[in-house]
Amino acid sequence: MAPTITDVAATVVGNIENLVPLTSGQYTMGSLILMVSYGAHFAFILYFIMASLQVAPRYRIVPIMSAIVMASAGLSLMREFSLWEASFNFDGALYQPLSEGNVFTNAFRYGNWTITVPILLTQLPIAFALSRPDLHKRAFRMAIPAVLMIWTGLYGQFGETGDFARLNLWGVISTVFFVWMLIEVRGVISQAVKNSPPQLVAWPKNIWWYFLATWGIYPIAYALPQLGQTGDIVVVRQLLFSIADISTKLVYGIMLSRYVLRRSALEGY
Amino acid sequence: MAPTITDVAATVVGNIENLVPLTSGQYTMGSLILMVSYGAHFAFILYFIMASLQVAPRYRIVPIMSAIVMASAGLSLMREFSLWEASFNFDGALYQPLSEGNVFTNAFRYGNWTITVPILLTQLPIAFALSRPDLHKRAFRMAIPAVLMIWTGLYGQFGETGDFARLNLWGVISTVFFVWMLIEVRGVISQAVKNSPPQLVAWPKNIWWYFLATWGIYPIAYALPQLGQTGDIVVVRQLLFSIADISTKLVYGIMLSRYVLRRSALEGY
Amino acid sequence: MAPTITDVAATVVGNIENLVPLTSGQYTMGSLILMVSYGAHFAFILYFIMASLQVAPRYRIVPIMSAIVMASAGLSLMREFSLWEASFNFDGALYQPLSEGNVFTNAFRYGNWTITVPILLTQLPIAFALSRPDLHKRAFRMAIPAVLMIWTGLYGQFGETGDFARLNLWGVISTVFFVWMLIEVRGVISQAVKNSPPQLVAWPKNIWWYFLATWGIYPIAYALPQLGQTGDIVVVRQLLFSIADISTKLVYGIMLSRYVLRRSALEGY
Amino acid sequence: MAPTITDVAATVVGNIENLVPLTSGQYTMGSLILMVSYGAHFAFILYFIMASLQVAPRYRIVPIMSAIVMASAGLSLMREFSLWEASFNFDGALYQPLSEGNVFTNAFRYGNWTITVPILLTQLPIAFALSRPDLHKRAFRMAIPAVLMIWTGLYGQFGETGDFARLNLWGVISTVFFVWMLIEVRGVISQAVKNSPPQLVAWPKNIWWYFLATWGIYPIAYALPQLGQTGDIVVVRQLLFSIADISTKLVYGIMLSRYVLRRSALEGY
Amino acid sequence: MAPTITDVAATVVGNIENLVPLTSGQYTMGSLILMVSYGAHFAFILYFIMASLQVAPRYRIVPIMSAIVMASAGLSLMREFSLWEASFNFDGALYQPLSEGNVFTNAFRYGNWTITVPILLTQLPIAFALSRPDLHKRAFRMAIPAVLMIWTGLYGQFGETGDFARLNLWGVISTVFFVWMLIEVRGVISQAVKNSPPQLVAWPKNIWWYFLATWGIYPIAYALPQLGQTGDIVVVRQLLFSIADISTKLVYGIMLSRYVLRRSALEGY
Numbered sequence A, B, C, D, E: 001m002a003p004t005i006t007d008v009a010a011t012v013v014g015n016i017e018n019l020v021p022l023t024s025g026q027y028t029m030g031s032l033i034l035m036v037s038y039g040a041h042f043a044f045i046l047y048f049i050m051a052s053l054q055v056a057p058r059y060r061i062v063p064i065m066s067a068i069v070m071a072s073a074g075l076s077l078m079r080e081f082s083l084w085e086a087s088f089n090f091d092g093a094l095y096q097p098l099s100e101g102n103v104f105t106n107a108f109r110y111g112n113w114t115i116t117v118p119i120l121l122t123q124l125p126i127a128f129a130l131s132r133p134d135l136h137k138r139a140f141r142m143a144i145p146a147v148l149m150i151w152t153g154l155y156g157q158f159g160e161t162g163d164f165a166r167l168n169l170w171g172v173i174s175t176v177f178f179v180w181m182l183i184e185v186r187g188v189i190s191q192a193v194k195n196s197p198p199q200l201v202a203w204p205k206n207i208w209w210y211f212l213a214t215w216g217i218y219p220i221a222y223a224l225p226q227l228g229q230t231g232d233i234v235v236v237r238q239l240l241f242s243i244a245d246i247s248t249k250l251v252y253g254i255m256l257s258r259y260v261l262r263r264s265a266l267e268g269y
């Protein structure tokens, strides 16, 4: 069957946000979610800067990396927020997606992950004090599948407005890279379990499970548009993204910072 | 009785600010209130950063948390301010709420509280030097009812433009969570009274009463729209919100910072 | 005589800036004055932060308070500047005040003073090393008439576009609070003269006269619109406000910072 | 001869930038010049802050003053840049100055100098370690002619769009103040030559010649519009201003910072 | 053959970005590339500031210079991003370059290089600890051909929309300066190989090859428009620019910072 005009338009507009009108409640909820996300990220820049002043020099870079991630993700989320505000217009009853000029897109998220994900992964071997050559090798081996995962996912997500074959095919490819990445992360965790001081040996294990649970939210958000193009799906997806963002960056950063603070103390700092 | 068009429109527009024209004086007063609020919050970021450099390391996080709250609430209030400015237009005699495109909403306040309230509550057990496991447990037990209080209130406040049953029902539910939260806070205060150095034992008690008086302003602001949809109500409500904001975040932060400064000195720092 | 349409409009628009067309020179001069003011305030944030690192810990808060005042007043003045730019439009010969949408107002100044004036007053007893309980009591006793002075003045200044009875009545009330505040300030100065090291005993006296001369500019700016609604009056008033702002906040802050720097040195820091 | 409409319009619009259409290359060059200028000023704030941490306490204020100048001039130049962008519109072939609403003006430059020039001059006696009472007296004696020079120049430059008598008369008056200021500067340099450590005695002399050469660019830029109202003149003037700005503030600041760094080392810091 | 209207227009609009409509995917990819670039630059300001606190004083300026470059390039790239967003409009099917008012230009990049390239080059002899007089001489000798390379390239790139003779002629001239600059850089590297501690002797050699590979991307991006005026060429060029920017500034800065950190340690800091 030849693609209809609507199919074409759908592919052009990229994300389902550009296809569904929202109720006032849904629109406000979406604004709210994005605003809370960027607000939280910006606010914790300060926390991580101060945290870096309290840990031993060799771990100082760990909270700094979190501060960098906060700044970068905060900017990106603030941009999503402005896009959201600019992409809908209130017609007196509903918020209509604007058909021209302003197009909402989630693609900036993937762009931002390209910066933040390698940083988040590199934090792990540094926090867990792997030896320097090992650290470089392992950071590299985690970053490669991670970036491939993001870029294949970025390519696939343009299919969400109708071309579900594209969405699913590239989703599966992306997941293969995700699994490869997880194997590498697991390797770092094993090292961490071996070399953690006995009082802290539960930490790398807990962080592993936490990591799995929170990074796993992203593929769910990716697949969600297949459930239908409704306002609720749009809002729930933004909510999932935001929960994932706060969990994998902000809370994860607090965990690692507290771990290195304890470890600094145990190492006599 | 079936809802009229006006009822529907009222629910859609969310807050009474979108329904009443303001006199020049009222409009200016509203701008002024919001601007003083965000200005004060931003300005005191600096104060709390400097304060953190003067207290013992274990208390350092207390003023830092205030700085984070200042930054986050300042951004949110600046946004309320811009919304206010964009949502009314001067027609030569009155400031008319704009019927399309720009809709004022207080919902961002609730979004922001979701970040700031858990931080404000967690400051208490840290400042009062509760032991670490106790601290975590209690912070958690305060934060849960607090977040439920905020979200139920957020849901209810959409009723303020006409659906007072919704406003009141969810207001009561929110108040139940508020009381639960207060019981948990009271528990922390009791611990604080026990473990404070004798010279400072009056502080936790005073902070308790101050806490009650200032947090109690929010439900009053919530209920206010039932008194009528007039410009005065709109302005008085923004004023109540602002007094509450400055009291529960800024002045409260100064109090806790001074307490930990004294306590640092008494503990020989 | 019943008020004419013009009288009504005049009250509505609040400040004389909204009534008089400006020549190109006057408009540019106004922009320039406001821009130099906010530029100077922002630029000196840095100065006061650095100054705070060079004085004894007990005085450190004095330059910090100046930095806070700089940030807060800078934001407010930048806002006056943008308002100015948005409130006039060049018609090819003159800058015409825009009749709708954008209304210039000086009210933000009063809003900002509500934050900055109590801070400026509290700097005095801290810089002059009054004992702690005395310090609190006196700061409080200065702040109360000060805030009443500002708010009564704010209410009165809406009369400047025609209702001079209002302007003058509330101006007099405000001046009563001003005098009360000055008596309290004088009390602090007397204490300061007593407890200053002999080498610095001239400082509190000089600061007193400086204080009188510079704070006294504000009531003159307040009364000025009675001399006529002309472009020159508009510009001269903004100039007076700016000279007063730079004198009572920035230069005053430098003076107090230098005083505490000297005093730190004499006290062996 | 009575002034024509065009003469009047010319005086109203203030600067030649509002009279000449620019080619695409000229417009881009102008944007580029202004953007490089403000970018350079902002970027070096950081440099001067770090520099201040490396010199002896008594000289610390010298790089701080440069940081303040960078911030202040950067803001002002960013404003010139935005004005430039807003004041021309591309008509498909040329960039036409907009006849209403947006008027380009160089007057902000003069406003900014009123803040920065006294700071730049005061840096000299501090860097060259003049004794304290001498320092104050000399800073004051340099600042007075400097400010008179700027304000008479500001008044005169409004003549550049046609009233060359005004431009030249006030240019000469301004130059008289410039010469007076230079005599005062020369006095400071002489003191500096006397009290510099022998290894550094060439520095004040070199700074003197550098000062003459770079401050001398401003009167050339001032006089330039007499050569004609063409796009090239417009661009060359902005270029001269920018070269002068970077030379008299940024590079000059680096020079003084390096001098006090060396001097700190020689004085055993 | 006389130039057609289209030829003229082409020269006027400066860059091929103003001539080709983009698909949604191409437009989004371009936005994404620019946004990731500026985000990465801004985020790493923090990294370099913290890095500077960990190296020996004589090398401290090296990461500071990277922080300055990050800030300056970040601003410039954010500007390219806004220009990109403002220069295309979605017509329902394609993103059309806007014919008036908003013209995209790469010229700001060249303006920014004029600030950043001399800083990047001067980092080399400082990091490699060349003796002071040698350092100055060599920094100067590298900066001269570099700036000539940039300015001749800037002039030439206006030819990319059709006047390929101009593009190529000035490209060759620029390349001559590039080669001259490389010879000077090679000289610094040779010195560095001689004076590096034995454990670090591989670093200057590796940096040399890295330098060649990454700076070499710019001339490729410059020449690219000759392959055709298509959306793909537009996007690939922005991608090349961004890869080059991140490689020659950010990653290069990390390399130099790590080198001086190691060297500080070996020199007993």
Ligand SMILES: CC1=C(/C=C/C(C)=C/C=C/C(C)=C/C=O)C(C)(C)CCC1
Pocket: A073, A112, A113, A116, A117, A120, A149, A150, A152, A153, A154, A170, A171, A172, A174, A175, A178, A215, A216, A218, A219, A222, A245, A248, A249
């Ligand atoms: C498996 C999978 C995905 C995984 C994405 C992940 C795991 C993203 C993590 C992002 C983080 C941690 C960002 C922090 O800034 C995609 C790309 C959605 C595509 C569908 C399949």
Ligand SMILES: CC1=C(/C=C/C(C)=C/C=C/C(C)=C/C=O)C(C)(C)CCC1
Pocket: B073, B112, B113, B116, B117, B120, B149, B150, B152, B153, B154, B170, B171, B172, B174, B175, B178, B215, B216, B218, B219, B222, B245, B248, B249
């Ligand atoms: C009881 C109650 C409420 C209480 C709100 C409170 C207590 C908010 C506190 C906010 C703070 C402290 C914010 C600081 O950033 C609501 C939700 C208005 C709904 C009505 C019932």
Ligand SMILES: CC1=C(/C=C/C(C)=C/C=C/C(C)=C/C=O)C(C)(C)CCC1
Pocket: C073, C112, C113, C116, C117, C120, C149, C150, C152, C153, C154, C170, C171, C172, C174, C175, C178, C215, C216, C218, C219, C222, C245, C248, C249
């Ligand atoms: C006496 C008097 C006044 C005094 C105002 C003063 C003294 C303001 C000081 C402001 C400062 C110091 C601000 C710094 O940020 C008013 C209110 C104009 C009203 C008329 C009578």
Ligand SMILES: CC1=C(/C=C/C(C)=C/C=C/C(C)=C/C=O)C(C)(C)CCC1
Pocket: D073, D112, D113, D116, D117, D120, D149, D150, D152, D153, D154, D170, D171, D172, D174, D175, D178, D215, D216, D218, D219, D222, D245, D248, D249
């Ligand atoms: C002699 C002369 C002038 C001199 C201006 C100068 C010397 C300005 C220096 C500015 C600086 C150093 C700014 C730094 O921020 C004017 C006013 C153009 C008017 C014409 C005559």
Ligand SMILES: CC1=C(/C=C/C(C)=C/C=C/C(C)=C/C=O)C(C)(C)CCC1
Pocket: E073, E112, E113, E116, E117, E120, E149, E150, E152, E153, E154, E170, E171, E172, E174, E175, E178, E215, E216, E218, E219, E222, E245, E248, E249
């Ligand atoms: C040889 C050559 C060029 C080289 C450009 C280079 C080498 C730029 C480097 C820029 C950097 C490193 C910027 C960092 O901020 C041009 C001008 C494109 C013109 C064509 C010939």
Ligand code: NA
Pocket: A084, A085, A086, A087, A088, A089, A090, B101
């Ligand atoms: Na909208």
Ligand code: NA
Pocket: A015, A106, A107, A157, A160, A222
């Ligand atoms: Na998506």
Ligand code: NA
Pocket: B084, B085, B086, B087, B088, B089, B090, C101
């Ligand atoms: Na408005």
Ligand code: NA
Pocket: B015, B106, B107, B157, B160, B222
């Ligand atoms: Na509400």
Ligand code: NA
Pocket: C084, C085, C086, C087, C088, C089, C090, D101
């Ligand atoms: Na205007």
Ligand code: NA
Pocket: C015, C106, C107, C157, C160, C222
């Ligand atoms: Na007024």
Ligand code: NA
Pocket: D084, D085, D086, D087, D088, D089, D090, E101
């Ligand atoms: Na323009």
Ligand code: NA
Pocket: D015, D106, D107, D157, D160, D222
């Ligand atoms: Na001029």
Ligand code: NA
Pocket: A101, E084, E085, E086, E087, E088, E089, E090
């Ligand atoms: Na666009």
Ligand code: NA
Pocket: E015, E106, E107, E157, E160, E222
């Ligand atoms: Na180009």
